[in-house]
């Protein structure tokens with residue numbers, strides 16, 4: 001998959017593209033990320049990208065001409081002629097559709113994603129109308145620029161691409177992972193059943209089924225007076241799986257009860273949650 005990022009601060013991305021999973025994915029050619037300096041698409045001596053807002057008011061607005069030229073230079077199809085399942089041009093905006101793990105999965109199916117990073121008071125509205133398929137927001141707060149948001153979209157999307165994570169299935173087993181039904185629909189069948197079968201050792205993966213992840217522990221077994229939960233060192237694989245499921249349920253109930261609505265819950269899950277005070 002190829003990402004194109006259009007920004008007035010191209011250096012911003014050096015750090016996130018140069019570390020960890022993303023750096024490896026780029027080095028392996030699994031992901032391509034091109035960063036384009038918006039000022040290269042200006043034609044005046046001062047390389048002006050912004051101007052005062054019509055109608056008055058505070059701040060400056062990103063002008064439509066450089067952004068339009070930048071997008072047109074990329075060779076993507078014109079809006080209206082794009083195959084929405086293959087390429088998409090997105091404006092990062094606090095007013096956009098909320099970016100979630102589900103949206104990241106949707107974007108991971110594209111061949112090409114162009115991300116426009118706004119600044120100042122925002123972007124001339126005609127940019128959205130003429131060039132963009134949609135606006136995406138990373139949350140209900142206002143950032144100073146779209147770069148941070150674009151970095152989040154690239155990171156969350158790229159790690160879902162085949163081969164990017166060491167264990168191909170692992171993104172399904174994290175917080176917000178696919179539900180068993182969605183995994184079955186995608187042709188996978190091993191949800192919740194580790195490769196060694198029900199009696200085999202639990203991998204780091206027990207399908208999250210739309211829940212938050214369970215707590216993880218590593219060595220030392222005791223740290224500042226706090227011991228690792230006994231069940232994790234006892235070698236009873238079924239008990240470990242049960243404990244992890246219960247902790248994921250507990251954490252989701254405590255921190256994000258809204259997620260329980262969309263999660264696939266067994267009768268045992270429901271029973272456990274009711275014991276915690278859940279009314280569902």
Ligand code: SAM
Pocket residue numbers: 091092093094095116117118119120121122123136137138139140141142143144145146147149
């Ligand atoms: N006047 C705009 C408003 O009230 O919605 C805020 C503009 S903000 C200071 C500048 C740029 O940051 C935006 O054009 C957008 O690209 C980016 N931005 C700010 N908040 C964002 C968010 N929650 N998600 C994605 N991008 C955001």
